[in-house]
Amino acid sequence: SQQGEEDPQALSIQEGENATMNCxxxxxxNNLQWYRQxxxxxxxxxxxxxxxxxxxxxxxxRVTLDTSKKSSSLLITASRAADTASYFxxxxxxxGGSNYKLTFGKGTLLTVNP
Amino acid sequence: GAVVSQHxxxxxxxxxxxxxxxxxxxxxxxxxxxxxxxxxxxxxxxxATSNEGSKATYEQGVEKDKFLIxxxxxxxxxxxxxxxHPEDSSFYICSASTGGDEQFFGPGTRLTVL
Numbered sequence: 001s002q003q004g005e006e007d008p009q010a011l012s013i014q015e016g017e018n019a020t021m022n023c024x025x026x027x028x029x030n031n032l033q034w035y036r037q038x039x040x041x042x043x044x045x046x047x048x049x050x051x052x053x054x055x056x057x058x059x060x061x062r063v064t065l066d067t068s069k070k071s072s073s074l075l076i077t078a079s080r081a082a083d084t085a086s087y088f089x090x091x092x093x094x095x096g097g098s099n100y101k102l103t104f105g106k107g108t109l110l111t112v113n114p
Numbered sequence: 115g116a117v118v119s120q121h122x123x124x125x126x127x128x129x130x131x132x133x134x135x136x137x138x139x140x141x142x143x144x145x146x147x148x149x150x151x152x153x154x155x156x157x158x159x160x161x162a163t164s165n166e167g168s169k170a171t172y173e174q175g176v177e178k179d180k181f182l183i184x185x186x187x188x189x190x191x192x193x194x195x196x197x198x199h200p201e202d203s204s205f206y207i208c209s210a211s212t213g214g215d216e217q218f219f220g221p222g223t224r225l226t227v228l
């Protein structure tokens with residue numbers, strides 16, 4: 001399996017519902033980040049959670065991190081049609097030399113129906 | 115702050131030609147820049163990491179002679195796809211870092227090779 005695998009791969013919900021996406025990873029990390037990508041566009045950084053944090057909130061977003069299970073979840077509350085996008089988790093680890101390296105998961109395609 | 119631009123946003127070229135993509139950090143100095151490739155409906159895959167003034171470090175399976183990376187200044191990195199072929203058609207995204215564990219992403223470049 002790849003580092004940073006999300007499930008589900010696709011999620012379709014109604015506006016107003018909550019959306020939960022999960023991410024699992026395999027190696028030790030410095031932090032984990034969640035990104036959003038609208039179709040054919042660049043990445044938007046949503047939230048970063050460090051390895052010593054367990055939960056973090058930002059607006060309608062709630063991220064949890066369980067380093068013992070090597071997993072994270074992203075919860076979007078009260079979803080809106082504009083939340084329709086692909087969501088990726090990415091883990092940070094030390095790459096070659098002194099560089100940090102981001103490894104992305106496969107992503108979850110979220111569709112919020114109006 | 116932390117804005118990264120890419121140019122061009124999309125390019126169409128004939129098979130066998132070379133294409134150069136620029137990545138610029140507009141309001142900060144990027145000691146490290148990263149290049150990713152994303153095929154349709156797939157995740158981002160790191161291609162290479164470049165530190166200003168030194169040779170890029172390529173990920174396994176990425177041909178360094180085909181994907182030439184130059185990071186000549188603290189605000190500019192270029193990726194040149196040499197002798198492009200249709201299978202090189204992809205979405206290329208750069209990111210920039212000041213050396214810490216946070217990366218700032220560009221909007222991406224859509225390359226189509228006919």
